[in-house]
Amino acid sequence: MPSMLVTTPSRDGVGLEWLPVLAGLLILFVPTFYDLAGMIWVRDGEAHGPIILAVILWLIWDKRRVLLDAPVSTARAPGLALLVFGLLLYVLGRSQMILVFQVGALIPVLAGVLLAMRGWPALRAMWFMLLFIAYLVPLPSYFEDAMTLPLKQYVSEVATRILYATGYPIAHEGVILTVGQYQLLVADACAGLKSMFSLSAVGLLYLYLMRYQSWLHNGLILASLLPIAFCANIVRVIVLVLVTYHFGDAAGQGFAHGFSGIVLFVIALIVMLILDTILARFFKQQRATQ
Amino acid sequence: MRSNRLALLIAALMFAAGIGSVVARPDPSTARLEPTISLETMIPKHFGDWHEKPFVYVVNPQAQELMDKLYSETLSRTYVNSSGYHIMLSLAHGRDQRGGLQAHKPEVCYPANGFMLHKSEPGQLVTPFGEISVVRMFASKGSRVEPLTYWFKFGDEAVTGNEADRNLRRRMVELRYNFTGRIPDGLLFRVSSIDPDQTRAKQMQDQFVNQLLLAVSPAERRRLSGLGEL
Numbered sequence: 473m474p475s476m477l478v479t480t481p482s483r484d485g486v487g488l489e490w491l492p493v494l495a496g497l498l499i500l501f502v503p504t505f506y507d508l509a510g511m512i513w514v515r516d517g518e519a520h521g522p523i524i525l526a527v528i529l530w531l532i533w534d535k536r537r538v539l540l541d542a543p544v545s546t547a548r549a550p551g552l553a554l555l556v557f558g559l560l561l562y563v564l565g566r567s568q569m570i571l572v573f574q575v576g577a578l579i580p581v582l583a584g585v586l587l588a589m590r591g592w593p594a595l596r597a598m599w600f601m602l603l604f605i606a607y608l609v610p611l612p613s614y615f616e617d618a619m620t621l622p623l624k625q626y627v628s629e630v631a632t633r634i635l636y637a638t639g640y641p642i643a644h645e646g647v648i649l650t651v652g653q654y655q656l657l658v659a660d661a662c663a664g665l666k667s668m669f670s671l672s673a674v675g676l677l678y679l680y681l682m683r684y685q686s687w688l689h690n691g692l693i694l695a696s697l698l699p700i701a702f703c704a705n706i707v708r709v710i711v712l713v714l715v716t717y718h719f720g721d722a723a724g725q726g727f728a729h730g731f732s733g734i735v736l737f738v739i740a741l742i743v744m745l746i747l748d749t750i751l752a753r754f755f756k757q758q759r760a761t762q
Numbered sequence: 763m764r765s766n767r768l769a770l771l772i773a774a775l776m777f778a779a780g781i782g783s784v785v786a787r788p789d790p791s792t793a794r795l796e797p798t799i800s801l802e803t804m805i806p807k808h809f810g811d812w813h814e815k816p817f818v819y820v821v822n823p824q825a826q827e828l829m830d831k832l833y834s835e836t837l838s839r840t841y842v843n844s845s846g847y848h849i850m851l852s853l854a855h856g857r858d859q860r861g862g863l864q865a866h867k868p869e870v871c872y873p874a875n876g877f878m879l880h881k882s883e884p885g886q887l888v889t890p891f892g893e894i895s896v897v898r899m900f901a902s903k904g905s906r907v908e909p910l911t912y913w914f915k916f917g918d919e920a921v922t923g924n925e926a927d928r929n930l931r932r933r934m935v936e937l938r939y940n941f942t943g944r945i946p947d948g949l950l951f952r953v954s955s956i957d958p959d960q961t962r963a964k965q966m967q968d969q970f971v972n973q974l975l976l977a978v979s980p981a982e983r984r985r986l987s988g989l990g991e992l
Contacts, residue, residue, distance in 0.1 A: 496776025567786035645876035
């Protein structure tokens with residue numbers, strides 16, 4: 473621990489050694505992110521990409537002292553080994569257009585550079601940033617396909633049951649809902665895979681910033697993120713069905729495209745925050761009684 | 763200063779990787795697409811015991827837009843044999859199946875059309891030319907019960923089979939094509955019949971595929987199934 477607390481006062485010119493490294497990183501990853509922006513981020517439900525990138529840059533900025541201060545220790549051999557592994561992954565990913573490798577290579581590349589230049593303490597200080605890079609990696613399409621359909625079917629099933637129980641004339645066949653005179657196709661977006669992805673990203677970031685000491689507290693919030701996102705999707709489908717049923721198809725479509733994704737996300741976030749407030753109170757009380 | 767030298771070494775490695783990734787990339791101007799095929803003329807209207815019957819409803823994949831992007835050509839036909847058994851044949855060919863452009867699977871488009879998917883498992887279709895890795899599915903919608911058999915030929919291999927295996931095989935074909943400067947094409951071959959008797963449906967579908975593969979030329983057979991010599 474003490475090694476992390478020792479900060480040698482920064483000397484002039486110590487930051488300059490990063491310039492060649494930065495140039496190298498830009499040469500490798502500017503084209504990657506350019507492709508990512510053109511191919512992935514423009515898609516529906518992928519708008520979180522640039523935000524994640526901004527968060528990563530902020531996380532680095534937040535820990536800039538680690539980079540700017542003179543090294544406490546270095547771990548050259550493991551660092552360079554990790555870097556070379558990352559670069560090979562990058563070459564394979566970039567030349568064969570395997571985005572998962574190309575973007576994912578950023579993790580070993582940055583980790584390797586940190587290790588080689590600033591040693592294990594720097595890696596420890598930046599672990600969350602490195603983990604968060606995983607959210608930049610686009611999900612492989614086969615994974616998405618394999619997850620989306622069962623999710624859509626569950627969402628349709630549960631939404632239909634709830635509405636039917638409350639007396640609406642609703643039935644579903646596969647992912648086609650029939651309510652009164654209307655037929656709604658539960659779209660891929662309603663599967664909520666993307667919202668699970670972004671809610672878990674926000675949830676992780678939140679936990680990182682809150683720095684709760686209790687593992688149970690952290691674990692409970694983490695475990696609740698996916699069920700919350702799933703329930704939010706059911707709410708989304710139910711609201712969509714209700715809007716369509718009461719205000720017509722046009723209103724339903726307008727709602728679906730303009731509004732419901734954001735509402736969904738905000739609802740999910742609020743539920744998470746409420747849960748956290750309750751847990752925080754509970755854990756504080758527990759600590760007080762001990 | 764030593765750390766400056768280290769930084770330069772790291773930068774040099776990165777530059778090398780940057781150059782390496784450009785050099786290793788298949789050149790799009792020389793990458794060869796497989797020749798186009800005309801499904802309409804390639805698949806005979808009469809073969810073996812089967813002949814084409816005017817159109818009967820065939821399940822359309824969920825998004826026409828996506829279909830047009832993925833496939834350069836599609837073909838849907840219904841055939842009937844001498845004893846009156848109907849088989850629906852659906853083919854889709856896409857010339858460029860790299861990366862993001864990936865074929866649409868019946869597992870996705872049948873449920874999306876309101877079918878219940880009861881079964882979907884990998885299997886082998888035996889032909890005189892070898893075995894084809896296929897998926898056998900069984901879907902229903904109301905009283906319409908539809909067993910079906912399909913395979914997906916990616917590049918020169920039928921890469922059907924179980925999910926994990928299929929994606930790995932696709933990747934391998936793609937890498938092999940890239941390194942030899944070719945672009946893999948894709949062909950989705952699907953036969954189905956409206957028949958509550960799954961065993962009979964499977965027999966008839968296998969017989970249909972066998973007779974079709976016998977009726978076409980060796981080159982066409984290879985393009986349809988990946989079987990046989992070049």
